[in-house]
Structures are given as C-alpha cells and as structure tokens.
Amino acid sequence: EKQDNEETIAKYGELVLSLPKERGWMTQHLVQYQGFWLSPACAFKGAPLLHQHFHARPSDIFLATFQKSGTTWLRALMFATMNRALHDVSSDQYPLLTTGPHDCFPFLDAYIHQTDSISHLNSRPILSHDASPELFSTHMPYALLPKSVTASSSGCRFVYVCRNPKDVLVSKWIFMNKMRPKQLAPLSLQEAYDLFCQGVSHYGPFWDHVLGYWKASLEFRDKIFFLKYEDLKKDPFVHLKRFAEFLGQPFSLEEERKGVVQEIIKLCSFENLSHLEVNKTKVQWFSSQLVVKNSFFRKGQVGDWKNYFTDEMARRLDQITDDKFNASGLTF
C-alpha cells in the first residue's frame, strides 16, 4: 500500500506541475484541479488518495462546508445530537467541555497527510471505521468526492452548511492572516477580496462549492440537508430539530419537554464553546502547513462584513453572487 501511495503521489505530483497556479492566502500557491482551487498537497495527495483508499459505508454521515462557514459550530451540534444517548448533555463531564469540536470526529481531508511525519497528530492514520453511523467532516467540493460517497446508491448522508460570502471572506481573511508566517507581510483586505472574487480560495470558487451541494440537495433531498448559517443563528431551535430528524435521531416529545434541544443549543453556542479552556489553548495540527491555535472562534456574528467593506466592495460581491446563483433558487 505504501508503494501504491508513493506511485500515486509521484504521478499526481507531476500533474500538479502542469496545473494553473495562483498566489495563495498563506505561504503556498493554490493550483486549479478539476475546476477547484486546492493546495498543491490536496491536489496531488488528498483528492487522489481519498479516491484510492476511502470506502464509504452507507451509514456514514458527512458534514461538508466551505471554510469559515460554521464548521466548528456544526461539528459540535452534530456530535451532541448524534451522541446524546451516550452522553448526558447537561453533565459537567460532557466530552465537548474538554475535547474541542475539531477532535470529536475525523476531518476527512486530513487523510492527505497520512504520509506526513505528523500523521499521528491528525485524526487517525487509517480511516477504518467501526462505529455506525460514523461522522466525518470535509471541505472537499461535492464533485471531487469519491463515488463511494456521492453515488445515489451509496446511502451516505450529508449536512451542508453555507454562509453569506461577504462574512465568509472577512472571516477567512482574518483567519488566514493569523496563520500566515510572521515574516510575511499580512494579506491586505483588498488582496484577499480580489482573490476571493476571482474564485481563488481553498476549495473554491466559493459559489461553485455551494452550488455543487445545493444542486445535489435538490436531486437527493433525503441525502443532503442544506442549511444556512444565518438561519441557524436566527432560529436554532427549529433548525436543530429538523437537523436531528434528518440525521435519523429526532428529538422525542419527552426530550423536548425536558429541554434537551435547548441544552444542546446552549452547549454548542459560541458564547459557551469560545470560553472553554480547551478551545482557547488547544493546538490543532491539520497538516504541517496548517497548525491552528485558538482561531476558530472570533465573533460568530451575522453581518460583520459591514465593519470592513466599502459599499462598492459589497455591491460587487453581491453582483457576483447574484450572477452565479442566478436561476438556482439560492439567495443570500
């Protein structure tokens, strides 16, 4: 298997050299692979190795997101909702109080680092999965996932969370500047804005990522639960109940009466999670390039872009979004 992996990496490594390139948000440039902008490692290792080795089970459930769209929040909500029979949500020993949302279940894309020396620090060296259903998260565009995951016959279910692109861009710009090596000048908002508008963003273009899952959700309504960050913020009670039903774990009347839905919402709230010691101090090794400490919680608000964008920036980004989503039925 090791030799197979090395051959795959060598083959795709050569391919990556021939792919269109654009400057990245951190140190590395991004390459355009099958229409999407990926880090070179993701293009020559991640996507191919995922196809080669990952075999989904029909019971698997995937949380799919574009970066900075609410992954951390949904990870916590998904874990708490799916595991409430195992762990009492109101317990002061609850796992999420000492284990960050990013360690609750595996990040599929970290599989690309299986061959790195830091693999042992990532979720799991080999994605064999015993529990059922097993939860995974991914930023991979729908079109780049293995067929064992997306085929209509696979049975796998997805929760997809999207967020207003203006807030995604601001959140990503601030996050990436925190990740950038200190010897590099910070990326200006204008530079980040231009890259984002051109679609040059990890796993982007943003709009193609969203549309891939949106269209699939219309085609396979029982397989893809499509949710907006803003709607969840506005009415978490209603959306968490729908979410639990989709996951096959609806809240019983008894649970509702006991206030379990509200308990989960409170447990996973920005206010609660962002103040936990584990989320303030834990260093998260996604790869040798991406080591994150205390950066998944910032403001957690809707509309923070207003504090950064000029009217013209907002107008232009809205126009791109309208054009891209035109006729899809999707609006922000």
Ligand code: A3P
């Ligand atoms: P802001 O930078 O706008 O504050 P991701 O988890 O996909 O990386 O997204 C990060 C964004 O989600 C950040 O947005 C972060 O503050 C916000 N966030 C993290 N946890 C949250 C929670 N429990 N509730 C709401 N938003 C949350």
